[in-house]
Amino acid sequence: MNAKPVKIARLNANQADFDQHLDKLLAWEGVSDKAVNERVEEIIAAVRAKGDAALIEYTARFDALDVASMADLTLDRARLEQALERISSEQRQALEVSAERVRLYHEKQQQPSWRYTEADGTVLGQQITPLDRVGIYVPGGKASYPSSVLMNAIPAKVAGVPEVVMVVPTPRGEINELVLAAACISGIDRVFTLGGAQAVAALAYGTETVPRVDKIVGPGNIYVATAKRAVFGQVGIDMIAGPSEILVICDGQTDPDWIAMDLFSQAEHDEDAQSILLSPDQAFLDAVQASIDRLLGEMERADMMRISLETRGALIKVDSLEHACELSNRIAPEHLELSVADPDALLPQIRHAGAIFMGRFTPEALGDYCAGPNHVLPTSGTARFSSPLGVYDFQKRSSIIFCSPDGASELGKTASVMARGESLTAHARSAEYRIKN
Amino acid sequence: MNAKPVKIARLNANQADFDQHLDKLLAWEGVSDKAVNERVEEIIAAVRAKGDAALIEYTARFDALDVASMADLTLDRARLEQALERISSEQRQALEVSAERVRLYHEKQQQPSWRYTEADGTVLGQQITPLDRVGIYVPGGKASYPSSVLMNAIPAKVAGVPEVVMVVPTPRGEINELVLAAACISGIDRVFTLGGAQAVAALAYGTETVPRVDKIVGPGNIYVATAKRAVFGQVGIDMIAGPSEILVICDGQTDPDWIAMDLFSQAEHDEDAQSILLSPDQAFLDAVQASIDRLLGEMERADMMRISLETRGALIKVDSLEHACELSNRIAPEHLELSVADPDALLPQIRHAGAIFMGRFTPEALGDYCAGPNHVLPTSGTARFSSPLGVYDFQKRSSIIFCSPDGASELGKTASVMARGESLTAHARSAEYRIKN
Numbered sequence: 001m002n003a004k005p006v007k008i009a010r011l012n013a014n015q016a017d018f019d020q021h022l023d024k025l026l027a028w029e030g031v032s033d034k035a036v037n038e039r040v041e042e043i044i045a046a047v048r049a050k051g052d053a054a055l056i057e058y059t060a061r062f063d064a065l066d067v068a069s070m071a072d073l074t075l076d077r078a079r080l081e082q083a084l085e086r087i088s089s090e091q092r093q094a095l096e097v098s099a100e101r102v103r104l105y106h107e108k109q110q111q112p113s114w115r116y117t118e119a120d121g122t123v124l125g126q127q128i129t130p131l132d133r134v135g136i137y138v139p140g141g142k143a144s145y146p147s148s149v150l151m152n153a154i155p156a157k158v159a160g161v162p163e164v165v166m167v168v169p170t171p172r173g174e175i176n177e178l179v180l181a182a183a184c185i186s187g188i189d190r191v192f193t194l195g196g197a198q199a200v201a202a203l204a205y206g207t208e209t210v211p212r213v214d215k216i217v218g219p220g221n222i223y224v225a226t227a228k229r230a231v232f233g234q235v236g237i238d239m240i241a242g243p244s245e246i247l248v249i250c251d252g253q254t255d256p257d258w259i260a261m262d263l264f265s266q267a268e269h270d271e272d273a274q275s276i277l278l279s280p281d282q283a284f285l286d287a288v289q290a291s292i293d294r295l296l297g298e299m300e301r302a303d304m305m306r307i308s309l310e311t312r313g314a315l316i317k318v319d320s321l322e323h324a325c326e327l328s329n330r331i332a333p334e335h336l337e338l339s340v341a342d343p344d345a346l347l348p349q350i351r352h353a354g355a356i357f358m359g360r361f362t363p364e365a366l367g368d369y370c371a372g373p374n375h376v377l378p379t380s381g382t383a384r385f386s387s388p389l390g391v392y393d394f395q396k397r398s399s400i401i402f403c404s405p406d407g408a409s410e411l412g413k414t415a416s417v418m419a420r421g422e423s424l425t426a427h428a429r430s431a432e433y434r435i436k437n
Numbered sequence: 438m439n440a441k442p443v444k445i446a447r448l449n450a451n452q453a454d455f456d457q458h459l460d461k462l463l464a465w466e467g468v469s470d471k472a473v474n475e476r477v478e479e480i481i482a483a484v485r486a487k488g489d490a491a492l493i494e495y496t497a498r499f500d501a502l503d504v505a506s507m508a509d510l511t512l513d514r515a516r517l518e519q520a521l522e523r524i525s526s527e528q529r530q531a532l533e534v535s536a537e538r539v540r541l542y543h544e545k546q547q548q549p550s551w552r553y554t555e556a557d558g559t560v561l562g563q564q565i566t567p568l569d570r571v572g573i574y575v576p577g578g579k580a581s582y583p584s585s586v587l588m589n590a591i592p593a594k595v596a597g598v599p600e601v602v603m604v605v606p607t608p609r610g611e612i613n614e615l616v617l618a619a620a621c622i623s624g625i626d627r628v629f630t631l632g633g634a635q636a637v638a639a640l641a642y643g644t645e646t647v648p649r650v651d652k653i654v655g656p657g658n659i660y661v662a663t664a665k666r667a668v669f670g671q672v673g674i675d676m677i678a679g680p681s682e683i684l685v686i687c688d689g690q691t692d693p694d695w696i697a698m699d700l701f702s703q704a705e706h707d708e709d710a711q712s713i714l715l716s717p718d719q720a721f722l723d724a725v726q727a728s729i730d731r732l733l734g735e736m737e738r739a740d741m742m743r744i745s746l747e748t749r750g751a752l753i754k755v756d757s758l759e760h761a762c763e764l765s766n767r768i769a770p771e772h773l774e775l776s777v778a779d780p781d782a783l784l785p786q787i788r789h790a791g792a793i794f795m796g797r798f799t800p801e802a803l804g805d806y807c808a809g810p811n812h813v814l815p816t817s818g819t820a821r822f823s824s825p826l827g828v829y830d831f832q833k834r835s836s837i838i839f840c841s842p843d844g845a846s847e848l849g850k851t852a853s854v855m856a857r858g859e860s861l862t863a864h865a866r867s868a869e870y871r872i873k874n
Contacts (some may be wrong), residue, residue, distance in 0.1 A: 094854035105561055108553065114545060120872040123795075124542055124809050129788055131822055145859050178858050214821045233677065236822035240670065258870045264863035300862045343839065350835070351566055358560075358839035361871050365864040366789040366840060369852040372561050374834035384651045385568055385673035398787070399810035402780065402795035403803060415806040417531035421615050422582050425737045426701035427802040433695045434798050 005293045005305055009314040010285070013327060023114035025276075025314055026331060028242050028380050033222065040197045040226045047201035052208045052367035058198040063140075063171045065193075070209040075180070075191040083180030084406075091178065096426030097184045098370035099150050106158040109391040115400060118247075122407030125400035133211060134394060136188070136202035136347065137218035137228075138179060140195055146182035147368060151375045151389065152218050159394035164188050165213060167256040169195020193218075194337035200227035204235045217376075217389065238389055242380035243272035243312075247333035247353075249324040251340040252281030254351040254360045260291035262337060262363045267308035268301045274312040276331070278324040285315045325349035335364045351382045362395055442730045443743055446751040448724070450715075450764060462713075462751055463768060464836035465679050465817050470659065477634045477663045484638035489645045495635040500577075500608045502630075505830030507646040512617070512628040517709045520617030522712045528615060535807040536587050536622045542809030543595045546828040552837060559844030562837035567597035568673075570648060571641035571831060573625070574575035574655035574665075575616060577606035577619070577632050583619035584805060588812045588826065589654050590623035596831035601625050602650060604640065606632020620721035632657075641672045654826065656811075675826055679817035680749075683801055684770035684790075686761040688777040691797045697728035699774060699800045704745035705738045711749040715761040769820040789820045845871040 011021055028373055046054040059065050059073060067073055084092060084126055113123030117360045136152045138144060149166070156164050166183055168176075170193040187395045192210055194202060200220075206212030215236035246266040250259055263275035279285050292309065296302050318324045325346055328336055332352035340346060343358035350356060354377030355367055368375045378386035403411060412435040419428035448458055483491040489507045496510060498503050504510055521529060552562030573589045575581060586603070593601050604618055605613075607630040620628060629647055631639060637657075643649030652673035653665055665674045683703040687696055700712035716722050729746070733739050755761045762783055765773060769789035777783060780795035787793060792804055793813030805812045815823035840848060849872040856864035 048643050090854055091858055094851045094858070097851045098855060106860050108551060108728075109563065111548070116545065122808075126546065126810075127784075127793070132788065147855055147859065162674065233817075233819065236819075238479050255870070258867070259869040261863060261870060264860070268861055268863040272774050274795070300792060300802045305863070321793070347564075347837075351569065351835075354837035355838060356564070358837065361842050362838050362840040362847035363845075363867040363871060365856060365868040366838070366845065366848045366871075367838050367856040368864060369868075371559075371564075371838045371840070373838055378833075378835075380670075383835070384675075385833060390834065392829070396789070396815075396820065397827065398790050398820070399792040399804070399814075399825050400784075400795065401792065401799050401804050401808045401810055402798040403808070405798050407712060408798035408800075408803065409745065411803045411807050414531045414534045415802050417527055418535060418584055418806045419802060421528055422584065423737070424702070424705055426698060426705040426742070427805060430698040430702045430800040431802040431806075433692070433698060434803075 005136060006289075006296055006309050008289065008309045009293065010289070011314055012317040014319065014325065016328065022330075025312065026296050026381065036222055036226050040230055042224060043197040043209050044201040044227065044230060047198055047207065047419065048205050053196060054403040055198055055202055055207060055210070058196065059194060062196055063169050065170065066175060073193045074209070075193065077184070080180050080184035080191065080237070083177045084184045086177045094370075095146060095150070095178075095182055095185050096146070096368045099154060100334050101370055101372040102150055102154045102374070103158060106155045106374070106391050108287035109155075110158065111392070118407065120406040120410065123402040127394050127398045127400055128395050129398065130395050131163070131214040132161070133163040133165065133213045134161045135201065135213035135216045136164060136166045137216060137220050137224055138166055138336040139220055139224070140171055140174070142178050143219070144168065144176045146176070146178040147375065148219060149179055149182035149188070153183070153188050155374065155389060155391050156394040159391045161191070161394050162213070165203065165211065166191045167194045169193065169199070184186055186249070195224045200224060200231060202380060215394070217393070225384045238376065239378065239382070239386065240391060241293065243274060244269045245274035245333055245379060246335040246337065247328055247331055248337040248339055249328060249346070250277060250279045250284065251321060252279050252284035253341060254339040256284065256287035256291040257295065258360070259288050259339060259396030262304055263292070263309070263313065264295070264299060265365050266364065267305040268299070268334070271304055271307040276314045276316065278316050278318050278327060280320050280324070285317060289315060297387065306353045306363065309362035313406070321346060322349065328353065331380045332384065334377045334379045335367070337362070337364060354378045354383045354388055403434075409436040443726075443746050443748045445726065445729065447726070449750055449754045450760065451688045451756065461765075462749065463564045463818065473659055473663050477660060477667055480634040481638040481667060483662065484485045484635055484644065485642050490728065492631060492635055492639055492644060492647070495633065496631060497690040499633055500606050502607065502610060510630045511646070514621070517617050517621035517625070517628065519620045520614045522600055523614045529618065531807075532583060532587070532622050534618055535584070536591060539587055539591045539809055539811070540595060540637065541746065543592045543811070543828050547590075547595065547748070557843040557847065558841030560837065564837055565832050566835065567599070567832050569598070570600040570602065570613040570650045571598045572650035572653045573603045574636065574653060574657050574661055575603055575605040576657050576661070577608055577611070580627060581605065581613045581616050583613070583615040584812065585656065586616055586619035587623055590620070590625055590809065592826060592828045593831040594632060596828045598831050600627070600648070602632045602640065602648065603628045604636040606630065606636070632646045634660045634664035637661055637668060641668035650655070652831070654830070662845070674829060675813065675822065676815065676819070678816045680711060682711035682770055682816060683713070683772040683774065684765055684768055684778055685714045686758065686765060686783070687716045687721065687773040688758060689716050689721035690778060691776045693721065693724035693728040694732065695797070696776060697732050700729070700746070700750065701732070701736060701742055702800065703772070703859050704742040704750065704800050705736070708741055708744045709749060711744045712746060713751045713753065714763060715753050715755050717755050717757050719754050719760070722754060726752060758783060759786065771814045771816045771820065772804070774796070774801060791815045791820045791825055807836040840871075842873070846873040
């Protein structure tokens with residue numbers, strides 16, 4: 001048992017200096033490290049110039065893997081299937097249930113191409129096509145999560161991407177069989193045991209062995225994040241994620257142990273993870289504090305969780321559930337739990353949140369693994385303008401314009417006036433050629 | 438008449454060194470200028486620290502506008518309505534026709550929120566909500582285009598964004614009435630006569646007068662683009678556009694003057710703009726070259742167009758229209774014109790393009806102004822993974838998960854196995870609490 005009480009911030013949303021407290025609590029600016037930037041630029045330049053040779057060299061240096069050729073850094077489908085055989089049948093079933101549910105949910109995100117024809121025969125439309133090739137970055141070591149493989153690869157496959165390539169570092173040869181099994185189940189086409197900025201560079205520009213992709217998704221350390229930012233434009237990227245966060249709104253009627261554990265599930269990610277609880281019930285906030293103090297000592301990652309809770313967590317007294325929703329919109333949380341009797345009554349008041357977990361029986365952990373929706377979500381308030389990773393991230397749209405001679409003649413008149421108003425004479429004349437006499 | 442022939446590259450897709458030629462032609466990396474970066478960072482820091490005072494100071498310095506207060510940098514709806522009265526009735530009608538068509542097309546991009554209920558009562562869904570507030574940057578001076586105002590503002594309004602704020606610099610007090618009239622027609626809520634990095638900083642962080650927005654869209658010079666890149670994360674941004682490009686595929690049966698003018702309409706944007714024609718008909722390529730040489734001298738921006746055509750343009754002989762489509766997919770053009778008898782026959786072969794202009798009667802210029810689809814399109818090959826600006830850029834999705842007690846109990850088992858496989862014990866226990874005994 002860990003007897004020392006957890007010094008999590010206790011705030012009241014009506015206290016005079018609450019806004020400053022909240023701003024400080026939420027403050028997060030991704031650090032951009034000059035030294036990291038320079039090393040990453042160097043690595044990218046080397047991979048562009050030397051291709052596979054650079055990959056082999058960096059992998060020897062950073063992952064302590066002495067390999068003779070790229071063949072040693074390549075895993076084929078047979079190796080992935082072997083991993084599926086090696087894991088326990090319980091684990092295999094869990095991966096398969098999760099994959100199937102994720103697939104079903106993401107299939108609902110499919111959008112059809114469309115067209116419509118105007119009275120004069122002009123056709124307008126929007127054509128949706130998948131990306132040709134996508135790269136998925138999977139971290140090695142401790143943060144190597146099979147669930148991330150499913151969440152990144154399945155939407156790409158549902159979108160119709162013909163080729164999904166995965167990179168995962170295997171420092172000192174350590175391979176995570178669960179990750180390879182998840183890759184097998186997700187339908188990943190090729191795996192390279194590469195990591196760091198060199199893996200990102202290889203995916204963005206291609207080498208003799210690693211094919212150039214059109215988009216790179218997946219989480220990674222500061223080198224990976226910096227490399228993704230650097231190659232953005234050359235390829236698409238998903239997002240640069242900040243630390244994970246949860247905001248729980250509770251009416252005070254959920255078991256306080258449950259809420260404490262929901263907050264813990266965020267705090268165990270890393271020291272910067274953020275767990276905040278809002279409730280109008282002061283006695284309930286006290287009860288959750290007591291649960292936190294009592295349960296923390298039982299947890300494997302208690303020390304890290306304590307730092308996370310004490311530096312970035314908060315239990316906040318609000319006036320009402322409506323008041324809580326207002327605060328939630330200001331925070332725009334990655335994960336929002338509405339642990340209340342009637343969550344549907346609150347939903348219309350929620351404008352910004354990555355994922356909304358409704359009712360007492362929907363802890364974030366279910367969404368992290370197997371409910372179906374994606375667990376890659378906008379962090380640090382970016383839910384104000386960003387969405388969960390989805391099928392739409394692996395497709396793009398092309399506008400279709402097919403003017404009939406009559407349509408072109410009419411539109412040409414409008415275009416001509418506007419183009420001349422912008423002093424773009426070639427635009428005007430190009431349109432005017434199509435006007436009937 | 439400009440008698441000097443235009444030295445546009447004449448290539449054959451079957452010549453031995455064609456790939457190198459094409460790569461060189463397409464090569465474009467946005468320059469990131471260190472000095473510009475530093476100045477932009479300085480401006481952003483000043484606006485964050487000093488708010489309105491910094492805006493007034495920078496506007497005096499960069500736009501030669503000596504103003505007493507922010508009131509002098511603010512235009513209200515009445516001023517926009519005045520602009521609508523001041524332009525010619527022909528221009529007003531053209532703007533209104535264009536706005537209406539753009540609105541109709543973008544309304545088709547609306548997507549509903551959805552939900553589905555599983556057998557055990559668990560509800561999953563996707564909720565779509567508009568952004569709260571959007572900022573639109575409109576360049577001042579020569580590149581101040583009323584059509585850009587329509588194309589950026591109307592999708593935001595169709596998406597349901599309650600407040601759209603426009604910034605437009607007015608150096609030395611020069612105001613473009615057409616731009617203000619377009620703002621009026623588009624339903625822009627507020628206008629500030631601000632420009633440069635200071636305008637971007639004000640929109641991203643807010644000042645006493647300028648409200649903080651959730652996303653910034655619209656084109657700008659190197660300072661604006663650098664500032665947008667710098668504030669990305671704090672707010673959403675649309676894209677950092679490269680020079681505009683057109684790829685025309687022609688079967689040789691369109692009037693060569695028409696095709697020459699379509700290429701000109703791209704080349705008149707700026708010296709870096711790119712115009713490429715692919716045809717299997719060598720005689721037609723010669724005819725277009727002759728049209729270019731004959732027509733260029735008539736054009737107002739002939740000198741700039743010549744530089745664009747001679748440094749970045751090309752007339753390329755291909756084997757067949759299918760061969761042309763293959764090359765087009767490699768280029769992933771912003772604008773693709775299929776100037777052929779049966780464009781629908783080629784369409785299934787086109788995988789990447791921002792907008793596809795079909796048939797001889799659909800020059801790009803019609804799409805630039807009034808066909809309906811957006812003219813903000815992915816440049817420099819980014820159509821491989823990006824889409825035209827659309828209603829979806831002004832909305833975001835939130836995942837909805839509402840587990841029934843039975844659903845939570847079942848899902849909890851799967852989540853528990855997966856969480857323990859990832860050594861995330863709090864996740865596991867949070868899920869296990871919801872498993873029925």
